[in-house]
Amino acid sequence: MTRFRLLALLPLAALLSGCDAVVLNPSGDIALQQRDLVVISTVLMLLIIIPVMSLIVLFAWRYRASNTAARYEPDWAHSTQLELVIWSAPLLIIICLGAITWMGTHLLDPFRPLGRVAENRPIATEATPLEVEVVALDWKWLFIYPEQGIATVNELAAPVDRPISFRITASSVMNSFYVPALAGQVYAMPGMETKLQAVINKAGTYGGFSANYSGAGFSGMRFAFHGLSNGDFDKWIARAKADAGKLDRPTYLALERPSENVPVRRYGTVEAGLFKAIRNMCVEPGKMCMSEMMAIDARGGLGLEGLKNVLALQYDKNARRGTPPDGVRTYVAGICTPDDTDGSASATPLRPRSATPILGLGLPRPDATPFRFDSSARTSRAATNS
Structure with missing residues (x-):
């Protein structure tokens, strides 16, 4: 019977083999460094977890009731050597985790400009980041490219190995902008602006979504992020510019209305100062x-x-x-x-x-005449009421 159960689980294992653990296999340098933090932290914690779990099994087996050959010391109470091991090992691991967390918090600050596009590949002095203004709407994503003068809904693109500078806000409730292959999630809040500096190192199409529940249409807040070569990115911009649509204030107010599972839209022109007006509500x-x-x-x-x-x-x-x-x-x-x-x-x-x-x-x-309290009027009203 056990063999049949194992055979029944084989198709499930085959399905799981096709999963792409994008968090552990990202395509952007920032996400890659964040992956390393997760792996290092997990290994450090396993240095304690694995020995403890192994010793639990060892002690349970060695000192079982049927093993009469095991040492029996009912009066044992203290061991200085054992106390040193029990306390020093976790303390050293906590110090290491604290140092890694402190460095990662500062080096991977979303507001911090990038110093490299990949390991051992510093950013060229003449390179300029691609500016992208992100607006979380109900329930879709709006991306504005101020340098190129275009805007898209539920579609994002960027050249490979070029720094990207995201400016992120929201129209109503708090949301979370997240492309696992690119970088960690950053919250989008109405009336505020957050930032994210990132870079994509491999060409391809990656999934992006909202990682913070924001209402009925939350599950449809997904978009495609395209990592393109410089030539393909120019073609993508040209296709967007060829669209006759214009994103002005009336168009934005109509787009802002709650809607679910919105298809990709492109706007060939964008009204100047629109993102600033959105951020300032x-x-x-x-x-x-x-x-x-x-x-x-x-x-x-x-x-x-x-x-x-x-x-x-x-x-x-x-x-x-x-x-x-x-x-x-x-x-x-x-x-x-x-x-x-x-x-x-x-x-x-x-x-x-x-x-x-x-x-x-x-x-x-307003009238600047100071107010004066009339005590006689109050006395007369009190007498009338009585």
Whole structure:
């Protein structure tokens, strides 16, 4: 019976032999270094796990009840030599793991510019990274190539052995950008920008997906990443440019609406400053950008009258997630245009265009007359109530 069971498992083993453990066999230098960290850490931990598991089996067999030849020492209590082995070996392994973790954390920092394209292959001084702006939408991926002036949905490409600089954000909820063959996952968050520096070293088509659950269409957030030669990458860009589609703000707002299993789309032109508006959450016409709001807050804010500085929201991106209707939704109205603001961390507060204080969008200046408490009126009201 046992033989028949083993024979039945052979087809399953054959199926498993076709699996491609991409995490352990990546095609990018960053992913390769991360693979090495996993392997080294596993080997260091096995230096303790294997001897301990082996000794458990050895002691159970050697000191079994039926083995009367084994030494019997019921009064044994302490061994200095054994204590040294028990504590020193794990301590040395923890020190090694700590040193490897510290070096890997700094050398493989996603924000750190690459120093090489592969082992023993430093980056050429004249090489420039390929800039790619990544936006996690519901439930698809938008890739903008600012240098080439194109954009794609659920399709990404890059030349082999050329550094890639990803700028990553999201439209609504937190997501995670992950191409296992290229590098580790990096989170995409609305109103924020994360970065990833990577390089692909082998031509081919690799899978990319979201590694963070983000709603009903999460399982369809997959895209193809193409590692191409320089010539093939130029052809890929040319095919995208040949597309008549234009990714402007109205088109983006329509694309931003939740949709599942979206096919590949290409846009031959992209509106300037679109990614900055997405990151600052002000793609909608008239909406105040986060950078503008922070600049106003740095100068003292708009006061209580600023609470009235709102406009109706044309489209509620959260309505598909069960948000209860509660009347007309609003957002803070813009005072400047999005191009007037800069969402970079080093941006300085904007100076007013004139000496007149900022009052909001058409709002009257608040009354500066101080409030005075009228004690006689309070006394008269108390007498009337009584």
